[in-house]
Amino acid sequence: MRRSDEIIFIGLSITSSWGNGHASTYRSLIRGLHQLGHQVLFLECDQPWYASNRDAPILPYCKSRLYADVDELRARYTPRLRAAAAVIVGSYVDDGRNVCDWVLDHATGVKAFYDIDTPVTVARLQDDSCEYLRASQVPEFDAIFSFTGGPILDRLERDFGAKAARPLYCSVDVDQHQPVGSHRDIDLGYLGTYSEDRQPALEQLLNQTARRVPKRRFAVVGAQYPSNLVWPKNVQRIDHMAPGSHAQFYGRQRFTLNLTRTDMRKAGYSPSVRLFEAAACGTPIISDEWVGLDELLEPGREILLANSTEDVAEVLENVSDAEARQIAAAARERICAEHSSLHRAEELDSYLSAARGAGLEQPLRSAAGVSGERAVAAH
Template sequence: MRRSDEIIFIGLSITSSWGNGHASTYRSLLRGLHRRGHKVLFLERDQPWYASNRDAPILPFCQSRLYADVDELRSRFTPRIRAAAAVIVGSYVDDGRNVCDWVLEHATGVKAFYDIDTPVTLARLRDDSCEYLAASQVPDFDLMLSFTGGPTLQRLERDFGAKCARPLYCSVDVDQHQPKDVRRDIELGYLGTYSDDRQPALEELLNEPARRMPKRRFAVVGAQYPPHIAWPKNVQRIDHMAPGSHAQFYGRQRFTLNLTRADMRKAGHSPSVRLFEAAACGTPIISDEWVGIDEVLEPGKEILLASSTEDVTRYLDEVSDEQARQIAVAARERVCAEHSSVHRAEELERYLNAARGGPERRKVIGLGDAERAVAAP
């Protein structure tokens, strides 16, 4: 069988960003791979909640195909899976265990799992409640890619037998996310889907400051917030915003709030896609604190950290516009240099090449342009 140079992803969704951050992560990464000359196919299950909120049905940087169930996935795509240079299954794929079994049985190239929810996954692997991955499947993948870095990678290898665990943080397309020349009419904004474990922090770090500053304007954008939440009158609520509008929204904010889910915060080393997007858009960030955040952005210089309402109100009152601008400029420079979509694609190239048994500095054969050398960082 002749090996193709195609990289195939099977993920939660790339065509709809409604209620999930996976779409933004995949779009940035696959755009970077496209710019590096790769041929990419993304497969996702056709779900009604995504079908009614499909904000990117056609993507210029990859092929995307929908399937109804695992039986259709098998019947339509087994030959391409067998021929692909690499097949990467993502977390939270519906009926993911059966999808993993299919990939592990038929793929002949690099077989990888990309976990965008690693701390959640590890907790569920321990009690066998993870619906998209079984603990017994972990050692069978050539490569475990993780949204979370740090000690979590050692746990994957030590406790679950992963052959090779590597960090693959989310990234940002710096061409799509740039500073906008718009009026900053929102004092503090937040962009994120509702989650039970994030809501207390949103209450303390945005809603309560809004109550204490009734003459200033705040905004929260995201889906699935329960109707019983009592929002302050000066907090604007928007249910969903397509990624193409994110830069404009960030541009309107004097500061933006970054919040991390409890499992991610506990594990540390889990920078969100919103963190990188906001930085690339030139908006100063106020963030909750977790281990490893200082390795991504330098506190006080590139990001402001808050653990209380008082921290937030102090920043809003005391940080001048010029100081805020300097923080935003420093953060944008750092993110553009280290966390762009192309940078992340280059990391993935190195990981896939190493998983195939080649030195990480050698040319990638069968993964894009055979004449292009992949430089190590």
């Protein structure tokens, strides 16, 4: 059978960013793969909540196709799956266990799993409550790519038998996310979908701060927040904002708040896509604190940390605009140099090449001719 050069992703969503961070992560990564010359097909289960909020039904850098269920995947895409150079299944895919079975049974190229929710996945693998992956499937993949780095990668290999667990952080499309405008009429903003375990931090660091400094302006953008939540009068609420408008929103903020889900914070090494987007847009970031953050951005110079309402109020009241601009500029320089779409795609490219086996086949490399040395050196 002739092998194609195509990379197939089967993920939660790329066509709709409503209520999830997966779409932005996939869009950035796959745009980078396109820059390297790769052909990508993204398969996404058609869900009603995404169908009514589809902000990117057509993407210029990949083909995206919707499917109804695993039976349709088998009927329509098995030959293409067998011919693909690599097939990557993402976390939280509907009926993911059966999707993984289909991929593991029929794919002949590199078979990988991309976990954008690794701490949650690992916790659920232990008691077999993970709906999208079985523990027994982990060692069958050629590689496990993880949104979370650090010690959890060793655990995937040691406790679950992963052949190769590798960090694959999210990234940012630096062409789309750039500093926009200079009228910063929001003192502190937050962009993120509602999460029950993240809400206490949002209450403490943003809402309580808003009550403490009522003359300051705040904004929270994100879907699925309960209708019975009571917001301070000086907090503007916006239900959803398409990625194309994120740069403009960040451009309005004097500071933006970065918050991390409990499981991610405990595991550490789990930067969100919003962290990279805000930095690329030149907005100074106030973040909660977790292990590994200082390896991405230097506290005090490239990012500000806060553990209490008092910490946030102190920043808003006492950090000058000049200081804020310096912090934002340093963060933007760092993130654009190390976490762009192209950097992350080169990293994935090198992982896929390694998974194919040194010397057994030609590296999975685009016509653009990015060398293995450059891909490794970039990270």
